[in-house]
Amino acid sequence: MVLEWANDAFRLYWTGVQDALNVYWPAYYAIKSEKIRKASSRCIVLNGVLFIGSIVLLHSGLLPLLHKAGGLVLGARGDVASAAHTVVEAAVGALYQAFWITPLYLISLLMNTIWYSRIADAAFELHHGVKVAVGVDVTIKEGMYRALVLVFYVLESVVAYQALPVVGPLVSTVLVCWMNALYSFESVWTMQGLDLQKRLLLIERHWPYFMGFGTPVALVSSFWSTFIGLGVFAVCFPACLIQATCSTFGRPDTVDEEVTGLPAPRLPIFRLSTRCSDAVLRGVNDVVSAKKRR
Structure with a gap:
């Protein structure tokens, strides 16, 4: 049972790595699109x-x-x-x-x-066609919430690196892999009409694949100092965007599907960061409501 699970998880992980390293689509669309x-x-x-x-x-x-x-x-x-x-x-x-x-x-x-x-x-536009229209007010509200979630998620990664003995750097790198995958895929998911909760759910449902997809850029960026690593990430990211757009994994119609063969169909990767974000928003709402009552 354990070996079967490990094999399935690694297969999905390796599929993500291969998709991230596939240069066909970035090269093809760079030639095709001015x-x-x-x-x-x-x-x-x-x-x-x-x-x-x-x-x-x-x-x-x-x-x-x-x-x-x-x-x-x-x-x-x-x-x-x-x-x-x-x-x-x-x-x-x-x-x-x-x-x-x-x-x-x-x-x-x-x-x-x-x-x-x-x-x-x-x-x-080249790969999928017309994108789903999203209201400006929805985009602004979701953008603010997304920023909060990502801030707390980055803090998780930093705390894991500093506080966990021995395994801290590994845990932090894995968290960065999922964050890289989210950065890469959320543009195409947004244009397909998925809200933030569903985008996070897709990562959590198919976590081995997305960990694999985010691994190459995470490793390449980690070899350098902070600023150079950020520059390397920025150079690689256009290819990640195109690879994510052309990926057959993480389609909107699979958001509610469980991953066959994995004992934990959904890994709560973003639970802590979303709960912290919700707590901040509740606190802000309470303060605003209290001021209005005065």
Whole structure:
């Protein structure tokens, strides 16, 4: 029984990994759609060349050059001169990050959102056709709730990494895998008319597959420092959007289906984050209601 369960779970997990690594659909739609091609190219240039390149330039070019120049100027002038040189290097690095890397990252967040939306819309139109119309008020309310859920979910991942001995990094990585899958699939699910609760339910129903789908990007991003990892994720994400759009898994008509062969048909991945979000919203509503009664 246990071996059968493990085999079924791994099969679904490996299917997700294969779908995430399948480059056919991203390449095909990049060739077919000028909108996808332009948005993806701009995303690669901004995140891969400009953003990551700026970080590499700082650590592999500017700081080593400054260190070498300082050594030539100061020579062997004692510990005080060496300490001053170290302070200068740290100050240059901090200023470079504060006035170039951080603003560039914030700009990339805005531009990535625009480009990802264009890629998702174009891929959906090519693969599925017309998307389901959703009201603006519903979109705004759901967007606010989604932001809360994701904030608490990220906090879960951070706490797991810091608080759990030995297994903390593994648990955190698994949580990130599911979050990556949600990011990738929620555009197509939204355009198919699924609300947030059903999107989360699909992840929980088919958790082995979505853990597999989110694994490649999670691993590739984790090999680097925080900023470079974010840049790598941003470069890879257009392909993830297209792969999710073309995936035969997680269709809206399977939202209520149980996964055959798994002892836990639904893994409550987002239960804690949704309950925390609900508690926050209830608290806000109570405060607003109390002010209205005064």
